[in-house]
Amino acid sequence: MWEKLYSKNGLAAKIIAQELIELEIGEKIPRVADYSEKLNFGRGTVQSALSLLEEMKAIKLEPRGHLGTFLMRKDNDLLREIAGISPLIGSMPLPYSRKYEGLATGIIEAFEFLGKKIYLTYMRGGLKRIETVRTKRSDFAIVSKVTAEKVLADYPSLKIMKELGTNSYVSVHKIFISDPAIESVRDGMKIGVDLDSLDQKSLTFAEFEGRNVEFVNINYMQIFDMLHSKSIDAAVWNMDDRRMSSSFKAIDFESPTAKEISEGTSEAVIVIDGEREDEITDKWNSVEIQRVLEIQKSVESGERLPSY
Numbered sequence: 001m002w003e004k005l006y007s008k009n010g011l012a013a014k015i016i017a018q019e020l021i022e023l024e025i026g027e028k029i030p031r032v033a034d035y036s037e038k039l040n041f042g043r044g045t046v047q048s049a050l051s052l053l054e055e056m057k058a059i060k061l062e063p064r065g066h067l068g069t070f071l072m073r074k075d076n077d078l079l080r081e082i083a084g085i086s087p088l089i090g091s092m093p094l095p096y097s098r099k100y101e102g103l104a105t106g107i108i109e110a111f112e113f114l115g116k117k118i119y120l121t122y123m124r125g126g127l128k129r130i131e132t133v134r135t136k137r138s139d140f141a142i143v144s145k146v147t148a149e150k151v152l153a154d155y156p157s158l159k160i161m162k163e164l165g166t167n168s169y170v171s172v173h174k175i176f177i178s179d180p181a182i183e184s185v186r187d188g189m190k191i192g193v194d195l196d197s198l199d200q201k202s203l204t205f206a207e208f209e210g211r212n213v214e215f216v217n218i219n220y221m222q223i224f225d226m227l228h229s230k231s232i233d234a235a236v237w238n239m240d241d242r243r244m245s246s247s248f249k250a251i252d253f254e255s256p257t258a259k260e261i262s263e264g265t266s267e268a269v270i271v272i273d274g275e276r277e278d279e280i281t282d283k284w285n286s287v288e289i290q291r292v293l294e295i296q297k298s299v300e301s302g303e304r305l306p307s308y
Contacts, residue, residue, distance in 0.1 A: 004052055005082065012041045012049035018083040020059060021076055028068040029061065058082055076115055087117040088283050090270075091129040091141040094122050094221065095308065097240035099170065102299030103142065103268065104308035106292035114286055120308060124221065125196035127151065130271055134158060139280055141271045144169045146264035147198045148271050159274040161281060164289060168296070169268035170238040173203055174250040177234045178227040184251060185234050187212040192227075192235035194220040199265040203236045207258040 004010050016035060023029060030038070035046045053059045060073035080087070088111075095101045104120055111118040123129055126143035130151050133141045143151075145163065152158050175185065185191070191213045193204045197220050204215070216232050224243055226232045239245045253259050272280050298304040 008041075009045055009048040009052055012039065012045050013052045014083050015039055016046070016049050017053060017058060017079040020053070020071065020074060021079050021083070023071050023074075025071055025074060028070050031068065053079075053082070056082065077117060080117070087119055088140065088280065089119045089121065089138045091132045091138040092120050092122050093126075093129070093142065094124050095306075096221070097170075097238070097242070098300045098302075098306070099240045099296065101306035101308065102296035103164075103168065103292070105299050105304070105306045106295035108308050109295055110287050110292045113291070116283070116287075124219070125194075126198050127196060130155075130158065133271055133273055136273070139272065139276070139283075142169075142268055143271055144199050144265045145267040145269050146202065146261055148269045149264070150198060150202075152271070157274050158271055159277065160269045161272045161277070161284070162270040162289060164268040164270070164293065166263075167266050168293060170266050171240050173199075173236055173238050173262045173265060174252060175207065175234055176223070176227060176237055176244055176248040176250050178230050178232065178248065180249055182233075182249075185211070185213065188214070189233035190214045190216050190231070192216050192218040192223055192232040194218055199261075200236055202261050203253070203258050203265065206261055207236065207253050207255045209255070209257075 005013060016039070020029070032043050032046045032050075035041070036043045039046070041049070050061065054061060056078065058075050058078040059071060061069050062072045063069045090107065092104055093100050095104055108118060108120065121132075121138060126141075126147035129138075129141035129143055130147070132138040134155060140161065148160050152160070177185070185208070191204060191208055193215050194200045195217055200220055218226060218232065218235070220237070223235045223237050224247070227235060227248055237244055239250065253262060295304065299306050
C-alpha cells in the first residue's frame with residue numbers, strides 16, 4: 001500500500017495529509033474542488049488521494065450530502081509519516097540528575113501539548129552530542145553554553161538556536177573531596193578529569209593550572225565510585241547530583257577563570273545545523289520554552305514525576 005504513495009495519487013495524498021494534520025476531528029474538510037484548485041491536482045486525483053488515506057487508516061471521513069464531508073477520525077502520527085514530516089530527534093545529557101530529568105520531561109511534554117512527537121537520545125559528553133548534529137544523526141543537541149561557544153568556533157555551520165537561561169543546565173559546579181577531614185586541595189592529590197566532557201575538563205584545568213597535582217583520566221559517571229574508593233582525591237562536579245552532594249565535602253573554586261567558566265556552564269542551549277535552520281525552527285515553532293522550564297522546575301522540586 002505504501003508503494004502507492006509514489007504515484008501521482010500518492011503525491012497528492014502526501015500533500016493532503018499535511019493539510020489534514022491541522023484540522024480538528026469533527027470539522028468539515030475542504031471540498032474536492034477546493035483541494036483541486038489549491039493544490040493544482042485534478043478532482044479525480046484528489047478523490048483518489050483521500051480514498052488512499054482512508055485505506056491506509058490515516059483518516060476516516062463521513063460524507064453528509066450537501067453539508068459536505070467531515071473528518072471523524074485521524075492518526076496524526078501516521079499522517080506525518082505519510083507527509084514525510086519526521087519527528088525531531090534530540091541528543092540530551094545522561095539523565096543522572098533531577099535537573100536533566102526535568103529538562104527532558106519538559107521538552108517532551110511541551111511537544112506533546114502541541115500534538116507533536118519528539119524523540120530524545122541520551123549520551124555522555126557535550127562534544128559527542130554536538131557531533132551527532134554535525135553528522136546528521138540527530139536534529140539538535142542540548143549542551144552548556146560554554147561547550148557550544150567553544151565548538152561553534154571550529155564549526156561555523158553549527159549555531160545556537162535557543163538559549164534556555166541561567167541554571168537550566170546545572171545549578172553550580174564545585175570541587176568534591178574524598179577525605180572529609182581535608183578542607184582544601186593539597187599538592188600531590190589525584191584529580192579526576194573527564195576529557196570527553198568539555199565543561200568538566202575546562203573547569204578542572206582552569207582551577208588547577210600550575211598546581212602540583214596529578215590528573216587522572218576518568219569517565220564522569222565513575223566520579224562517585226572513584227572518590228568513595230579514594231582512587232582519586234578530588235574532582236569537579238555539579239551539585240545537582242544528589243548522591244555526590246550528600247556524600248562528599250564540596251568546596252568553591254578559587255580560580256577567577258574557573259568561576260567565570262562555571263557561570264557559562266549553568267545555561268543549557270540548543271545547537272543545530274545552521275543549514276537546516278528553517279526546517280528545525282519550524283518544528284520548534286509554538287513550543288513555549290517557559291513551559292519547558294516550568295516543568296523542569298516542578299520535576300526538580302518533586303511536585304511532578306519525570307517522564308521522558
